[in-house]
Amino acid sequence: MPALLIDDTLPALWDCTIAPRTAIAYTVRAGQYIQIIDVKGQQCSDFLAFALDDLTEELDSTVTRTLNGLAVPQVGLHGKYFSNKFRPLVEVIQDTCGKHDSFLLACTAKYYEDAGYPGHPSCSENFNLVLAEYGIAPRRGWSAINFFFNTAVSADGTVSLGESWSRAGDYVLLQAKQDLLCASSACPDDIDPANGWKPTEIRVRIFTPEHHFPKAIAYRPLPHAPAKLTQDSAFTSSIRQLTDDLAEYNGFWVPHSFAHLGVEAEYWALRERAVLIDLSALRKFDITGRDAFDLLQYAFSRDISKLAVGQSAYGCLLNYHGGIVDDGIVFCLGENTYRYVGNCERDQWWLEKLAREQGWQVHIADISDRLHNLALQGPYSRAILEQVLDLDPQWQTSLPELGYFRFATGKIKHIPVLVSRTGYTGELGYELFIAPEYGADLWQILTAVGKKFGLTPMGMLALERARIEAGLLSAGREFDDLTSPYEAGIGWTVALKKERLIAKDSLLKLKERPPKLTVGLVLESNDIPCHCQPVYAQGEAWRVGVITSGTFSPYCDRPIALAQLKPEYAVLGTRVEVGFIDGKQRRIPATVGVMSPYDPEKLKVRG
Amino acid sequence: MLWDFAGVDGLAVAMTLFGQPVQKLAVWRSLVTPDSNYAILRLCQGNFRIRTINNDLDFPRKLAQACSNQRVWYDQLTYVAEMSCPSDVMLHRLEQIALPKPPFRLQNLPLNAALPARINGTAMLIWRYFWQGTDLVQLHCAQGDVQKIRVCLPDFSTMA
Numbered sequence: 229m230p231a232l233l234i235d236d237t238l239p240a241l242w243d244c245t246i247a248p249r250t251a252i253a254y255t256v257r258a259g260q261y262i263q264i265i266d267v268k269g270q271q272c273s274d275f276l277a278f279a280l281d282d283l284t285e286e287l288d289s290t291v292t293r294t295l296n297g298l299a300v301p302q303v304g305l306h307g308k309y310f311s312n313k314f315r316p317l318v319e320v321i322q323d324t325c326g327k328h329d330s331f332l333l334a335c336t337a338k339y340y341e342d343a344g345y346p347g348h349p350s351c352s353e354n355f356n357l358v359l360a361e362y363g364i365a366p367r368r369g370w371s372a373i374n375f376f377f378n379t380a381v382s383a384d385g386t387v388s389l390g391e392s393w394s395r396a397g398d399y400v401l402l403q404a405k406q407d408l409l410c411a412s413s414a415c416p417d418d419i420d421p422a423n424g425w426k427p428t429e430i431r432v433r434i435f436t437p438e439h440h441f442p443k444a445i446a447y448r449p450l451p452h453a454p455a456k457l458t459q460d461s462a463f464t465s466s467i468r469q470l471t472d473d474l475a476e477y478n479g480f481w482v483p484h485s486f487a488h489l490g491v492e493a494e495y496w497a498l499r500e501r502a503v504l505i506d507l508s509a510l511r512k513f514d515i516t517g518r519d520a521f522d523l524l525q526y527a528f529s530r531d532i533s534k535l536a537v538g539q540s541a542y543g544c545l546l547n548y549h550g551g552i553v554d555d556g557i558v559f560c561l562g563e564n565t566y567r568y569v570g571n572c573e574r575d576q577w578w579l580e581k582l583a584r585e586q587g588w589q590v591h592i593a594d595i596s597d598r599l600h601n602l603a604l605q606g607p608y609s610r611a612i613l614e615q616v617l618d619l620d621p622q623w624q625t626s627l628p629e630l631g632y633f634r635f636a637t638g639k640i641k642h643i644p645v646l647v648s649r650t651g652y653t654g655e656l657g658y659e660l661f662i663a664p665e666y667g668a669d670l671w672q673i674l675t676a677v678g679k680k681f682g683l684t685p686m687g688m689l690a691l692e693r694a695r696i697e698a699g700l701l702s703a704g705r706e707f708d709d710l711t712s713p714y715e716a717g718i719g720w721t722v723a724l725k726k727e728r729l730i731a732k733d734s735l736l737k738l739k740e741r742p743p744k745l746t747v748g749l750v751l752e753s754n755d756i757p758c759h760c761q762p763v764y765a766q767g768e769a770w771r772v773g774v775i776t777s778g779t780f781s782p783y784c785d786r787p788i789a790l791a792q793l794k795p796e797y798a799v800l801g802t803r804v805e806v807g808f809i810d811g812k813q814r815r816i817p818a819t820v821g822v823m824s825p826y827d828p829e830k831l832k833v834r835g
Numbered sequence: 836m837l838w839d840f841a842g843v844d845g846l847a848v849a850m851t852l853f854g855q856p857v858q859k860l861a862v863w864r865s866l867v868t869p870d871s872n873y874a875i876l877r878l879c880q881g882n883f884r885i886r887t888i889n890n891d892l893d894f895p896r897k898l899a900q901a902c903s904n905q906r907v908w909y910d911q912l913t914y915v916a917e918m919s920c921p922s923d924v925m926l927h928r929l930e931q932i933a934l935p936k937p938p939f940r941l942q943n944l945p946l947n948a949a950l951p952a953r954i955n956g957t958a959m960l961i962w963r964y965f966w967q968g969t970d971l972v973q974l975h976c977a978q979g980d981v982q983k984i985r986v987c988l989p990d991f992s993t994m995a
Contacts, residue, residue, distance in 0.1 A: 305938055472938035487940040488948050490861025754843045754881070754906075780846075780880065782858055 229597070230442045230457040233263060233322065234397050242434040246273070248427040249416035251354035253362065255280060255409050259437030261321065262402045264412060266376050267431050269396035270424035272415040274334035274351045274372040276359075277309070277317045280407035283364060288312040289330040289371055299381075300328045300373075303445050303458070304475055308405070309373060317408060322401035324446035324455050327393040329377035333369035335417050343419055351413040358411055375400050377415075377422060391421040398455075401441055445476045449573030461508035462600035462667020470685055477688065478571065480509040485687040494690035495782060498653055502606030502678060503686035504671070507652070507659065510556075511596045513568045513576055519588030520564040526730055527582050528558055528568075529713055531723035535560035538623060540633045540648060543721040544713055545575060550731040550738050551709040552716060553578055555701060557650060559635060567595075571703050582730070599646075600664045604674065605657030607832070608681040613658055615677045616640045617647065632834045643670055652691065654698025654826050656835055696779045696790060699748060699824030705759060705776045706746055706790060712738045715792060717746030717823050744773060745798035748825055749818040751787040755808050756780050757816075762807040763791050764815065772797040772804060783826050790823060837917060837975075838885040838898060842907030845881025851901040852885075863939070865947040865964050874964050876949055881907070886966065886973075916978045918991035922963055922970040925990060929961060929972065932987060946970065957983050 241260065245267070246252050251274075256262055264273050279285035287309055293299060296306040301320050308316040334355060340348035356366035376394040381387050414430040417423050435441075444457035458476045468474070473484040483506070485491050497503050515524060524532050530543035537560050545553040545568075556570025568575065576592050583590040604613060614627050619638035627647075630636060635648040643666040651657035662670055675683060692702075699717070701707055707716040712735065714722070719742075722735055729735070751757065757778030762771045773793030781788040789806070797804055800820055808814040822828045840848055849857040853868060853875055860866055865876040873894075874886040887894045902909050926944065932954050935941045939950035941961065949962035960975040974991060976984055981993060 472940065487938065488943070488945050490864055492859055492861035493864065494861075496859050754847055756880070785858065 229459045230444050232324065232446065232455060232457060233399065233401060233441065238435070238439070240433040241436055242432075244432050246412060246414040246430040246432065248414050248429050249349050249354075251351060251358050251411055251413035252432070253358040253409065253411045254432070254434075255407070256404045256434055258404050258406045260404050261435040261437070261439060261441060262318070262404065262410065263399050263431075263433040263435065264375055264402070265397065265399040265431040265433070266325070266392070266394040267396065268428040269394055269398070270376075270392040270426075271394070271428045271430060272377040272392060272417070272422055273375045273430040274355075274370070274377075274413045274415060275375055276334075276355060276370060276372050276411040277311075278364070278409045279311060279315075279317065280409050283362065283409065285311045285313050285315070287317050287373065289373060292373075293330055300330045302476075303443050304481075305473060307443070309402075316405040318402040318404055320400055321403050321441050322399070322444050322446075322457065324457075325376055325392075325394040325398040325400070326445060327376070327378050328400075329374040329379040329389075331381065331387060332374060332377070332379060334372040334374065334413065335415060335422075336369040338368065340419065345419055348419070349416040351415050354413055354416070355411050362409055374415075389420065389422055391424050398446075403437075443481075447479055450577055453573075461506055462662065462664035463506045463508065463602060463671050466668055466671040467506060467685065471687070473687070475688070478509040479573075482506060482509060483685070483687040485689050486685050489684060491687075491689045491693065492782065494684060494686040495693050497682065497684040498606050498655060498686055498690065498694055499783065500607065501682035501684070502604060502608040502612055503684055503690075504674060504678075505603040505605065505653075505686045505691055506600075507603050508600035510569050510601060511571060511573055511575060511594065512599045512661075513570075513579070514561075514593045514595050515566045515568060515579065515590060516564060516593075517588075517590040518564060519583065519586075519590050520566055522728075523579060523583050523586070523588050523590050524558055524566055524568070525726060526586065526728050527579055529718075529721045529723065529729075530558065531726050532558055532560065532566070537562055538634055538636060540635055540650065542633070542650075544707075544718065545570065545578065546713075546730050546735075547578075547709055548731055548734075550712040550734040552707040552711055552713060553709060555703065555707065555718070557633075557648075559648070569601075598663060599661050600667055601659050601661045602667075602670060602674070603651055603653070603657060603659045605651045605653045605655045605686075606683075607656055608678075608683070609655070609657045612674065612678045612681050612683060613647070616673055617645070619647070640670060641673055643673070645670075651833065652698075652700055653694045654700070654824065654830075654833060655694075656832055692777075693779045693781070694826075696777045696788065697781050697783055697824070697826035699790065699822065699826075699828075702777060706792075712742065714738045714742040715744050715746065717790075742795060744792040745795050746776070746790060746792050746823060747798045748821045748823045749775075749789040749791050749804070749806065750784060750821055750825065751789070751806060752817045752819075754780075754787065755806075755814070755816050756787045757789045757806050757808075762811045763793060763818075764805045764807055764811075765797065766803050766805055766817070775806065781825065788825055789818070793820070836887050836889060836891075836894075837911060837915065838887065838894065838909065839883070839912050840885075840898065840902060840907050840909035841879070841882035842905065843881055844905035844907050845879075845883055848901045848905055848907050848909075849875065849877075849883050852897060863949050865949060865962065867947070867965060871967060874966055876962060876964075884975075886964075888967070914978055915975050916981045916993060918974045918976070918981070918984065918988075918993050920972050920988070920991045922972045925972045925988065926963070928988065928990075933959075933961065935961075954984065954987050959984065
């Protein structure tokens with residue numbers, strides 16, 4: 229895992245602390261790194277850059293937003309800040325805060341004057357002072373990149389600001405793409421929340437190009453947990469040979485799509501042949517101890533008493549009011565020995581909290597760093613795997629006999645593997661869990677043996693299309709901690725007959741009268757619906773629900789969606805209208821159907 | 836000859852004209868019809884560019900018919916020039932001097948694939964496909980840039 233650039237052991241070419249309420253100007257050479265550190269937290273630092281060989285070429289936030297299609301560049305494919313001549317001046321390499329502003333000017337004298345503080349120092353005036361020695365004419369306001377400045381544009385167009393999200397030690401690391409004159413400020417604003425009403429210092433360090441810092445974004449799984457940087461999975465080095473289109477997802481670099489393939493090609497490879505998908509960003513926890521069974525029986529929606537060793541079950545972790553903490557799969561490894569595979573690192577914290585409350589003796593180990601997983605999915609997945617997989621004899625089964633939601637251990641050539649008959653695509657498929665050191669070997673073996681079957685890699689964009697067709701949920705779209713399984717469309721995973729189940733009383737009421745229900749929609753035009761678009765009753769001005777996920781379904785040859793509707797309208801065959809443009813000008817009729825228009829009986833995944 | 840059409844119903848129009856195989860076409864990929872009369876390049880979800888054989892005088896009528904009552908425009912883009920050259924002559928040269936827009940890759944560009952790129956800042960679309968017996972690289976650029984590209988790549992011949 230890449231290390232945060234927070235210590236002083238790494239020699240900097242130049243190291244400068246900007247006193248509170250002041251600014252500095254400095255030069256950097258192409259390839260050098262600029263680290264801008266919020267030393268004490270909640271302190272903004274505005275940033276300007278000019279091409280050193282032509283000071284009329286300067287960083288332009290409007291050009292930058294337009295070329296990236298983003299409000300603020302993000303580490304990765306769209307990480308460059310461009311000049312008024314459309315050339316990249318700097319690229320963001322690491323960002324531990326993730327909340328910056330590119331819309332507003334660096335604070336101006338006028339802002340303070342209008343607020344009753346004439347004579348108050350401003351970033352723009354401070355920039356004028358330090359840039360004068362380079363012959364740059366003063367401006368009343370500088371269009372800057374305002375690092376750590378927390379602004380937001382609301383739906384009505386209001387630009388609001390709040391206290392900075394940055395914490396002590398948070399930083400952005402930029403790489404100069406050409407020789408630059410830069411200016412950085414320690415913002416003097418103490419009259420609004422921007423700097424927490426207390427301006428403090430900013431530190432700037434310059435590093436030589438030889439350091440080769442990895443691109444990464446920091447995330448914190450829990451409010452007070454230390455930040456972690458985006459990491460590669462066991463398969464990323466193989467994937468990088470096939471695509472440059474990677475994005476951060478859940479702490480990992482994952483491919484969006486692959487060069488010379490594309491979403492449609494990857495999608496059809498899944499439906500007609502077989503694909504490889506890196507799903508290592510899933511989190512894995514081993515849950516053991518005297519009360520492991522009791523804990524999962526209480527916290528997880530399914531009845532795990534029905535699980536034999538070698539069997540798994542899909543369901544969700546629930547909170548006190550019946551909301552979904554996470555969805556995932558529980559694997560039964562032995563008596564009081566389980567593995568939970570879900571999406572969030574905080575699942576461990578939640579399970580440990582519940583165990584403490586109940587006085588249960590349970591040990592929960594986060595083994596995500598020791599177990600990465602590759603999904604082999606598609607109608608030929610079994611045929612491919614049969615070529616290379618030897619199951620351990622203790623399981624007394626063969627790959628064709630390995631049933632849906634069953635797993636076994638074995639070897640693929642020299643690689644120890646846990647093979648699970650599960651997936652997230654609606655196709656016959658397997659998930660292969662291995663130690664990360666075997667990642668490149670497994671990728672190479674499977675691509676070699678899969679060649680004659682037309683095996684291709686598949687990225688997240690094609691996966692999104694497939695999972696919507698298959699009616700499979702996505703966190704943040706179909707569910708969150710305010711959404712119960714009954715609303716999310718997975719009420720069938722709730723075993724209410726269990727003796728002890730968290731939020732059982734709430735769930736009983738929610739089952740009786742869920743506030744909304746998840747359905748599938750098939751649209752009667754070629755307009756593709758998006759998350760949050762409104763759904764109306766036919767011919768009416770009022771809404772009956774919202775789109776949670778939408779896509780064009782190649783299988784249905786129609787746009788489809790998952791939507792959450794009021795129960796009265798969530799009846800098969802009901803006709804509703806999806807609002808496009810402003811929700812009013814174009815209403816597209818749609819028919820309520822099952823969540824999974826692709827293989828609704830799940831015959832393929834079971835086949 | 837090149838024809839373009841684009842709009843919400845672009846895919847539906849393409850399927851009307853060329854059948855089911857178009858639905859499997861990824862963006863920036865192309866296919867050539869079995870009769871070799873049309874090369875179809877998909878530029879976006881509903882955006883398509885069609886290369887026809889020069890003597891297909893009936894295609895404009897068929898296109899107009901397919902587009903009627905659909906939310907698409909169709910046109911011959913007079914601002915676009917096309918230049919062609921056999922792949923074996925040109926692909927390696929392009930790999931050396933053209934800068935693809937990330938994340939596109941020019942290296943190992945397969946048949947029936949295209950990408951946006953620049954040479955010395957001049958924008959172009961590079962498209963490789965098999966046409967009338969030749970593995971072809973075609974450049975689509977602004978009419979005003981033809982001379983600039985000829986200077987860099989003299990082997991290309993202007994087609995329209």
